Amino acid sequence: MPDPSDAPDRPLAAASEAVRAGVVLRSTGSWYTVATETGEQVLARVRGRFRLEQEVLDETNPVAAGDRVRLRTEADGTALITEILPRHNQLSRRAAGRRVSREHVIVANVDFAWGVQAAALPTFNPGFLDRLLVMAEAYHIPAGIVINKADLLRDRADLQDAVFFWRDLYAGLGYPVLLTSALEGDGVGAFRTHLRDKTSVVAGPSGVGKSTLLNTVDPALDLKTGEISQKTRKGTHTTTFATLYPLTDGGYVADTPGLREFGLAGIAPEELSGYFVEMRPFIGECRYPDCTHDHEPGCAVADAVAEGTISEERFSSYLNILDSLRAGAADAGR
Ligand code: GDP
Numbered sequence: 128m129p130d131p132s133d134a135p136d137r138p139l140a141a142a143s144e145a146v147r148a149g150v151v152l153r154s155t156g157s158w159y160t161v162a163t164e165t166g167e168q169v170l171a172r173v174r175g176r177f178r179l180e181q182e183v184l185d186e187t188n189p190v191a192a193g194d195r196v197r198l199r200t201e202a203d204g205t206a207l208i209t210e211i212l213p214r215h216n217q218l219s220r221r222a223a224g225r226r227v228s229r230e231h232v233i234v235a236n237v238d239f240a241w242g243v244q245a246a247a248l249p250t251f252n253p254g255f256l257d258r259l260l261v262m263a264e265a266y267h268i269p270a271g272i273v274i275n276k277a278d279l280l281r282d283r284a285d286l287q288d289a290v291f292f293w294r295d296l297y298a299g300l301g302y303p304v305l306l307t308s309a310l311e312g313d314g315v316g317a318f319r320t321h322l323r324d325k326t327s328v329v330a331g332p333s334g335v336g337k338s339t340l341l342n343t344v345d346p347a348l349d350l351k352t353g354e355i356s357q358k359t360r361k362g363t364h365t366t367t368f369a370t371l372y373p374l375t376d377g378g379y380v381a382d383t384p385g386l387r388e389f390g391l392a393g394i395a396p397e398e399l400s401g402y403f404v405e406m407r408p409f410i411g412e413c414r415y416p417d418c419t420h421d422h423e424p425g426c427a428v429a430d431a432v433a434e435g436t437i438s439e440e441r442f443s444s445y446l447n448i449l450d451s452l453r454a455g456a457a458d459a460g461r
């Protein structure tokens with residue numbers, strides 16, 4: 128047995144025994160904020176070797192928010208990420224400005240994706256939701272819809288008709304749809320229950336009330352709302368990084384950049400219809416196996432639209448996304 132006194136690195140070795148597991152909350156450059164099992168937050172770095180491995184994997188960032196990691200505490204009180212546990216999924220976008228596009232992982236290990244829209248102010252935007260749902264289907268992430276600002280529907284029969292149309296359409300496709308009012312509290316309890324003990328992405332255009340709603344779900348979040356948050360987020364590089372916020376009741380909410388930042392990286396045009404749940408039953412019935420359902424003869428999807436089995440609105444979203452995939456502009460969110 129060696130004498131411990133002649134081991135010069137003894138203090139470091141002792142510290143390295145403190146191996147812990149944690150969840151990455153965010154990255155700021157080469158530092159990561161990691162929540163440990165005890166809920167404590169530590170700053171951590173990544174071993175250089177990970178970066179090299181990721182080059183091979185064609186990902187620009189070695190560690191993303193949501194990653195489950197193992198940490199070794201260093202002598203100076205910071206931590207070293209020594210291991211990234213396998214991801215069960217990841218949301219990513221293409222890294223811009225390269226001829227050969229690489230993946231930028233925005234958030235890993237997502238259990239659920241919520242697309243948030245407002246009943247009004249801003250106007251309900253189904254195109255946004257359909258992109259989110261396609262992305263969720265492509266990444267095998269269960270998804271649902273929150274329609275916030277439900278209080279604005281009061282005494283507005285015209286608005287109700289429109290909003291209930293969308294609610295029924297998406298509910299009919301099997302997606303949970305929640306109507307909430309962050310201002311008055313309706314539906315907030317149901318949303319809170321859905322978020323508990325999961326890592327949830329909550330995405331929606333600015334102004335729909337995401338921050339207000341999440342603050343109502345869990346006041347400890349204390350997210351910035353209104354004009355200020357939009358100003359600080361605009362045009363900054365940090366918009367491509369997600370932040371995970373721990374929920375008091377357990378679980379995390381991921382604040383992700385807008386859907387346009389996700390893009391639909393890697394989806395081939397002929398794959399797209401597979402991510403529209405209501406089109407799936409018809410895909411195999413088309414005359415051509417690689418049918419894109421926009422011009423081909425003998426198309427079962429087009430027939431289903433003509434018969435009203437597939438909604439015109441969803442088919443029109445499908446065609447829009449198909450166009451952007453063909454233009455290679457899926458990442459631009461158009
Ligand atoms: P975000 O950009 O999606 O995070 O939206 P914010 O949370 O910043 O909210 C944008 C604006 O909508 C703010 O003025 C909020 O007060 C307002 N708002 C949020 N939730 C509701 C709601 O349920 N009803 C109404 N009427 N206004 C809301």
Ligand code: ZN
Nearest residue numbers: 413418420426
């Ligand atoms: Zn077809």
